[in-house]
Amino acid sequence: MGKAAKLLKPMEAEAYLAWEEAQPLRHELVEGVPYAMAGASRVHNLIVGNLYAFLRPHARSRGCRIYTETVKLRVSERTFYYPDLIVVCAGEPPHTHYEEAPCLVVEVLSEATEAIDRREKLWRYREIPSLQGYLLVESRAPRVEAYARGVEGWLYTLHEEGAVEVPCLGVSLPLEAIYEGVPLEGSGGAY
Template sequence: MGAAEKLQEHFTYADYAKWPEDERWELIEGVAYAMAAPSRQHQKIVLKVGNQIDRYLEGKSCEVYPAPFDIRLPNHNEADNDVDTTVQPDLAVICDKNKLDDKGCRGAPDWIIEVLSPSTALKDMDKKRWLYERHGVKEYWIIHPIDRWVMVYTLKDDGQYGLPLMFGMDEPTAVGLFPELLIDWGFMQETTT
């Protein structure tokens, strides 16, 4: 099946699991979205931020996973094959080990980070923001590497994200879920040169 056909049908995880491993796709409510190869800068940010999170979480119950790592988001209790949303955020922190299996994660991670790329910026800022809110992701970070800012959404008691907080990368950013964890952006000086 070609890319054009994937963009015209409603798919589930059963379909997704059969697609070639050398192609990267996400499913959002049954719609397939092709994922472009990330830039070097994008990958450096994912690596540096992921390493800081991983060091902090050492010996704790939560774990961080970088893409490609499948996050299946069921609407109810449907079987995996019937799940129509599978995403691959750049970084996902999962604290409930019962959500983890050999396929990845079934259910909402506690914290998701997306690094914006020109080809996915609108999807990350709109579709995924609503999707993550609806599924109960407690904290959602969007990193803009060019303009050097971080947008942070935090899930409120009513199950909705409040207004986002914006942070520049001139000083470390505290993590709401782990207040003693500060993400240091010093490596960004190297990334932009």
């Protein structure tokens, strides 16, 4: 005989935050439903580390905070994500475990997360009033897709060489800095 069905009830923010603190794995909350997160690859971790190392001094010089992977971003009443990198230049955070007013969000693409990062998160992140830029960083080849808030709306640019402009920090981020020491598929070694 099968197990009894359980009624799925969406979690409210405070219940999720308390529950998440006690979990051995991280969970994102999407419209009140928690989803376990997959572990990251070595390449993913190296790219996030490179991004943090390059952007941190620029963020600090502007009085901004920068976070990687373990600080939640609240995007609505019942949706929280763990972006790969967040830059916040607003006042004090509203809570000890999340931010809600980023100027930059970065997601490193993987096969497991790419569709969500390109559709669901792109749509939700662009609704954040403080957000000035969203970067999608490829983990298999040197490639960055940049979305920047402009006067007339969101602008998209593709970068496969050179540098990416980081809107809220006013800095050019070279692809070489992102992929330094990162073994890419088919490259025969590190970038």
